[in-house]
Amino acid sequence: MPANRFNGFTNLGVGIGLRIPHYDHILTRKPAVDWFEIISENFMVDGGRPLQILERILEQYRVVQHGVSMYFGSAEPLNRMHLKRLKTLVKRTQTPWLSDHLCWGSVDGTYTHDLLPMPYTFAAARFTAQKIRETRDFLEVPIAVENVSSYAEFHASEMTEWEFLSEVVELADCGILLDVNNIYVSSKNHSFNPYDYLDSVPHNRVAQIHIAGHSKYEKYILDTHDHPVLNNVWKLYAHAVRLVGDTATLLEWDDRIPSFQEVHREALKANQFRKTLHHEYVAT
Amino acid sequence: MAGAIMHPLTPQNRMQLRWKDGRRTSDVAATFIKPNDRLTSFERLEIYNRQYWFRLLDCFYEDFPGLRAVIGERKFMKLAESYIERYPSQSFTLRNLGSRLETFLGEESRWTASHNHQLALDTVRFEWAQIEAFDGEARPILTKEDLEGKDPSRLRLKLQPYLQLLEFEYPVDDFLIAIKKRESSLRSEASNAMNAERKTTRRKKTPLPKPQKTFVAVHRMNHVIYFKNLEPEAYRILLALKKGVTLKAACAAAFSPNNADMGKKIERVQRWFQNWMSLGWFCK
Known part of the structure; x- marks a missing residue:
């Protein structure tokens, strides 16, 4: 939904991920960008250039935090030291909401640095939801969980991915970062209809949407974030916007990163779908 | 699943055909992962196994260009696999992946020839010091006014937490500068996938340095990392101050206990302190 309690009642428009190769361009040219998404972990440091860059960005732009290591789905309890570091950053950025992934990735303090799919069980949903609640209570900021792309499914699963996502967010009473590229990638890897996914999740909980590019291989699709958004993903995005409304949208481009202008131009393609939505709304 | 993901790949970068206990990996994988058409x-499962190793090796490769130059690319990749297997990441950030490499090299001298073991150790310590200096904490700088009227026999000066003091058997500072000119280091950030094969690019070799006792401070100015050669006595003063020794005792310990050339000694110490104050190395 455009502005709701899961995104701090904001309606930020179209943003892009803040990436190192673009720092100089952004700081010297000060291009007009609705907002930037930062990877929280890159700025959970004690000092130096990362924090200096962040301060300068915050002087000019709205910033939203996106994490890659909270691992709500890992079996171990939340790491309090990690949460304290994260809260320090939350206070610095004043992020209106904070997102991380619905996945696991660590075991007994050892990190895989990957976003691993979960078995879609009711027990896992309850445990994960509890960790999300604890995180929100500690950080005092709305949380949105992102659906990950995946290449494996488990025998243990008791429901579909979209049912699991819905179960978790309802139990945690949190938001969704709806990654339409990830839905597309997983739909191809697991042979489901991505529109069923979009139609089924609780639309009123969508705080933000991600779009990105991916790479096709002979037997599967890999979520590489190193291409423009593919046409089928734009179609899914258009459908998502019709369902959830004009929601904060962000383009991720993480590898083989082109110029700032090219990345921003790609992100702004989202506006044509948002405008269509406005026209449809006016027409009715 | 985590055990399978973190299990080393074959020399052909594929998943091992045998599980750790001798069973066929395909049989074990089938017990918890569904096949598809x-x-x-x-x-x-192999997709995740490969991604794990490609991601971590890529990061490790970027962080230690000096060690690569000392032991050679092929040996470096084998060392990297062995290191990551013994010391998998215990941190939410890949920044800390190499934090135990010096320890590992101390335990495993087989990775370095006897003639370059010390050079490898010096290089690793130097490369890790740069990582620490890059985003270490910076505290408010001590001013001349803060020092007015202070008794040197009781004054304990604090050094900036980011400042790294190092003693080497080889001039690895010049060596690293030569190597870094050949390197460009950009790292992808938030993608859920690695699509690059392992790097085995052949480069023209940088000549290895000859032994020469060297004292170096790794510091930063305006958020950029610099190396500064130190005279042995200057290094000893700074090291003593870092340990919490008083200013008077630190200066006394740095020089041999005779009064010869006392004037020159005082002049040198004054010059050093002027320089260190201007660099902001002392903090409140």
Whole structure:
């Protein structure tokens, strides 16, 4: 939904991920960008250039935090030291909401640095939801969980991915970062209809949407974030916007990163779908 | 699943055909991962196994260009696999992946020839010091006014937490500068996938340095990392101050206990302190 309690009642428009190769361009040219998404972990440091860059960005732009290591789905309890570091950053950025992934990735303090799919069980949903609640209570900021792309499914699963996502967010009473590229990638890897996914999740909980590019291989699709958004993903995005409304949208481009202008131009393609939505709304 | 993902790949960068206990990996994978119409359970698990190693090796490769130059690319990749297997990441950030490399090299001298073991150790310590200096904490700088009227026999000066003091058997500072000119280091950030094969690029070799006792401070100015050669006595003063020794005792310990050339000694110490104050190395 455009502005709701899961995104701090904001309606930020179209943003892009803040990436190192673009720092100089952004700081010297000060291009007009609705907002930037930062990877929280890159700025959970004690000092130096990362924090200096962040301060300068915050002087000019709205910033939203996106994490890659909270691992709500890992079996171990939340790491309090990690949460304290994260809260320090939350206070610095004043992020209106904070997102991380619905996945696991660590075991007994050892990190895989990957976003691993979960078995879609009711027990896992309850445990994960509890960790999300604890995180929100500690950080005092709305949380949105992102659906990950995946290449494996488990025998243990008791429901579909979209049912699991819905179960978790309802139990945690949190938001969704709806990654339409990830839905597309997983739909191809697991042979489901991505529109069923979009139609089924609780639309009123969508705080933000991600779009990105991916790479096709002979037997599967890999979520590489190193291409423009593919046409089928734009179609899914258009459908998502019709369902959830004009929601904060962000383009991720993480590898083989082109110029700032090219990345921003790609992100702004989202506006044509948002405008269509406005026209449809006016027409009715 | 985590055990399978973190299990080393074959020399051909594929998943091992045998599980750790001797069972067929395909049999084990089939017990918890579903196959689909294109991929077996083994192949689906293998995607994650490969991604894990490509991601961590890529990061490790970027962080230690000096060690690569000392022991050679091929040996470096084998060392990297062995290191990551013994010391998998215990941190939410890949920044800390190499934090135990010096310890590992101390335990495993087989990775370095006897003639370059010390050079490898010096290089690793120097490369890790740069990582620490890059984003270490900076505290408010001590001013001349803060020092007015202070008794040197009781004054304990604090050094900036980011400042790294190092003693080497080789001039690795010049060596690293030569190597870094050949390197460009950009790292992808938030993608859920690695699509690059392992790097085995052949480069023209940088000549290895000859032994020469060297004292170096790794520091930063305006958020950029610099190396500064130190005279032995200057290094000893700074090291003593870092340990909490009083200013008077630190200066006394740095020089041999005779009064010869006392005037020159005082002049040198004054020059050093003027320089260190201007660099902001002392903090409140």
